[in-house]
Amino acid sequence: MNLYGRLLMLLLRWRRRAPVGLWDAVVTRFRVVPTDLDLMAHMNNGKYLTLMDLGRMDLMLRSGFWGTVRAQGWYPVVAGQTITYRRSLRLGQRFELHTRVLGFDDRWIFVEQTFRRGDVVHAHAVVRARFLKESGGSVEHDELFALVGDRPALDLPAWLVDWTESTKIPG
Numbered sequence: 001m002n003l004y005g006r007l008l009m010l011l012l013r014w015r016r017r018a019p020v021g022l023w024d025a026v027v028t029r030f031r032v033v034p035t036d037l038d039l040m041a042h043m044n045n046g047k048y049l050t051l052m053d054l055g056r057m058d059l060m061l062r063s064g065f066w067g068t069v070r071a072q073g074w075y076p077v078v079a080g081q082t083i084t085y086r087r088s089l090r091l092g093q094r095f096e097l098h099t100r101v102l103g104f105d106d107r108w109i110f111v112e113q114t115f116r117r118g119d120v121v122h123a124h125a126v127v128r129a130r131f132l133k134e135s136g137g138s139v140e141h142d143e144l145f146a147l148v149g150d151r152p153a154l155d156l157p158a159w160l161v162d163w164t165e166s167t168k169i170p171g
Helices: 003-016 045-063 065-071 141-148 158-166
Strands: 026-031 074-085 094-104 109-117 120-133
Touching (some): 003 045, 026 045, 045 074, 045 120, 065 074, 065 141, 120 158
Antiparallel strands (some): 026 094, 094 109, 109 120
């Protein structure tokens, strides 16, 4: 099943799922289908990134955040991500994608996403993102927090600060 099929399923189901807060973790369930596989018969590394988009969408929809930012003419963009693969996912296996906001610095919002089967972690990722305005420019954190309310005390791990600094593209 391609991205659009899964996105349609997510959009049809999200209203029946329990609402969450923006700072809560969400669990999005999937099954490995034939179009997810690479030549070695396990889930292709690129499919993990595609499914991560759906996990973040699930969080934004269920928290009501998606409607709020879209009403402002804002949209999210991924600026960087790091993922570590630990175990393969194979055809037919069910798995869960756990998604939560990990924290933020003065520019970025960091989202943690973990692929699990039961208690077994198959892959772990962190996404660095921000919101842009359709009219041009970036959404500042103050503008974002004015819409969503209180800013929680979420401390970023030191390695993420280092990663962000080390992955800057010059120029």
